[in-house]
Amino acid sequence: MKETIKIALLTGFTIFLMVFVFISFTLWIGTSVWWMLTNNMIDRDIFLLVSITTSLTLSLLVILNSIFRPEK
Numbered sequence: 896m897k898e899t900i901k902i903a904l905l906t907g908f909t910i911f912l913m914v915f916v917f918i919s920f921t922l923w924i925g926t927s928v929w930w931m932l933t934n935n936m937i938d939r940d941i942f943l944l945v946s947i948t949t950s951l952t953l954s955l956l957v958i959l960n961s962i963f964r965p966e967k
Contacts (some may be wrong), residue, residue, distance in 0.1 A: 907958055914957075915950035922946055 922945060926937045 907954065911950060911954040912958055913944065914953045918950045918953070919946045922949075 922942065926942060930936050
């Protein structure tokens with residue numbers, strides 16, 4: 896039972912990190928372009944909040960989709 900929980904947590908955390916890296920990189924590119932075009936810099940707190948919230952939401956959706964998907 897404990898091994899199943901460990902594997903589930905490790906898998907969920909790995910999915911979160913993979914999504915977080917991708918979201919952070921694309922958001923960094925987007926905010927850099929936004930800064931060059933408008934001269935309005937995005938605060939690092941807002942950047943981290945958006946990155947973590949988006950990554951967590953997408954990770955939870957992927958995990959819930961894999962849990963509730965009907966088996967073939």
